[in-house]
Amino acid sequence: MSRHGATREASELHRRLEALNDARELAEGVLSNESLDAVFEVLERASSRRSLSADHTVVGFFGATGSGKSSLFNAVGGAEIATAAARRPTTSEPLASVWGVAGSAPILDWLQVSQRHHASVVPGFADETTGLILLDLPDFDSTRAANREIVQRMVGLVDVLVWVLDPQKYADAAVHNDFLTPLASHAAVILVVLNQIDRLPKPELNPVLESLRGILARDGLGRVQVLGTSAVTGEGIDEVRAAIRRVVLQREASSKRLAADVARESSRLAAESGDGEAAGVSSGARARLADELASAANVPLVVEAVAKSYTIESTRRTGWPVTRWLVRFRPDPLRRLNLRRNEPSAVNRTSLPPAGAPERARTDAAVREFADAASEGAPGPWRAVIRSAARDAREQLPDALDQAIAGTELSAGKKSWWWPVFNFVQWLALVTVLGGLGWLGGLAGLGYLQLPVPEVPKAEGWPLPTLMILGGAVLGVFLAITGRVIAALAARVRAGAARRRLKSAVSAVAERRVVEPVEAEINRLRSFTAALKAARAQ
Structure with a gap:
């Protein structure tokens, strides 16, 4: 064999030995220690033999x-x-x-x-x-x-x-x-x-x-x-x-011998691992997991609280000034959930109901379904590892989801542009009504004291004070009704924005706690398969 050929043979053997070592390291915790120890012994022998006389x-x-x-x-x-x-x-x-x-x-x-x-x-x-x-x-x-x-x-x-x-x-x-x-x-x-x-x-x-x-x-x-x-x-x-x-x-017997050792150990690892490739994480599976976790983490309850809280705040700021103070006696649902704040980092826990058996069962089912779909097609030992990677986060998920919701900006303290406009007009309407009442009251007082009563200006035959009372009252009622309609529409918009932010936060938790560990194991399987293929010179 020529020197060039021997060099090429040695280089190829070195590549296969490195690939076998990569496969061994990637299979740690998946395949049996006995098999991995046998591979390590072969690698040690190869290292020793290659350092000796060629x-x-x-x-x-x-x-x-x-x-x-x-x-x-x-x-x-x-x-x-x-x-x-x-x-x-x-x-x-x-x-x-x-x-x-x-x-x-x-x-x-x-x-x-x-x-x-x-x-x-x-x-x-x-x-x-x-x-x-x-x-x-x-x-x-x-x-x-x-x-x-x-x-x-x-x-x-x-x-x-x-x-x-x-x-x-x-x-x-x-x-x-x-x-x-x-x-x-x-x-x-x-x-x-x-x-x-x-x-x-x-x-x-x-x-x-x-x-x-x-x-x-x-x-x-x-x-x-x-x-x-x-x-x-x-x-x-x-x-x-x-x-x-x-x-x-x-001059290639030692290289052929070591290459045969590599082929044998690679075949043994392949036999123990089994054939197959994991289906992987699809966008649909990722979305379903996030939706299920969002439901289990009471995201719908928080969204509903955002809408109710906005409606109450809108009424308090734009309602009829005479009666709006009654709204103060209505509890703010976001405050009860410990989510009424301007800074998301002010707290790191909510007062949402703790996850009970149904919620935990739903979370477990969602994680299990996700792991089963992602590991579909993977060899037995690897499928078990992929599922285990998903299950490892189950105990920490409820707390992580609660923290994610607590840290989500819900815009609870954000004011709407139309509140001061309505508030100003409401107070203007009230002042108009009070002005009309005061005018009529003054005229009535003069008549009672038998004093001369001045002529009241009229518009279209209606006394101006009366028009002030009626106009202010009608305007106040109109603003109250219109404000409720606008508040309902704006509450829906704000609730939708809160839903998107909360789902994004839940998705981030799902990604970090479940999806990424699962993808890491799937990638490990792919790397193992590629390393084993290289070691077997296929």
């Missing part, structure tokens, strides 16, 4: 007891390795055979392999410049727990896995179920060797190999290369060496 390819030989794994290891590596292997203190320790010692120590330390052998040149296979590390590992079916733990650990660390099987146990469920099937995504870095073929009659070799390929296909490893060998006769050894050499020369 010029060395680690090839591990795995096999069961009696498979001839160590013999094959010796045959592939040469006779001198076999001698070194014989001097091992215990078969429970991994043995490394190294071509290209320079720079190999850190990676062997990371692998925790202390038994290291500086291998000799094997023509056509490996020399000091190759950068190859062969590992002979304990039997995976060993009765010693420590040996099995070493194998499990190495399965997750080596760059290339060579599985050595024998004709008697090549179909053993232990190796297939416990090891090969979970590595279905790692076909690019797995080589399966059927060893000890010298024990098979020639006519049976191909049927056995085909049977093995069929089993591997069921394991999800149908693309894995399968070779037949005999460590005793040397048959097939050159083919194994050639396969390993091709991988080593490409």
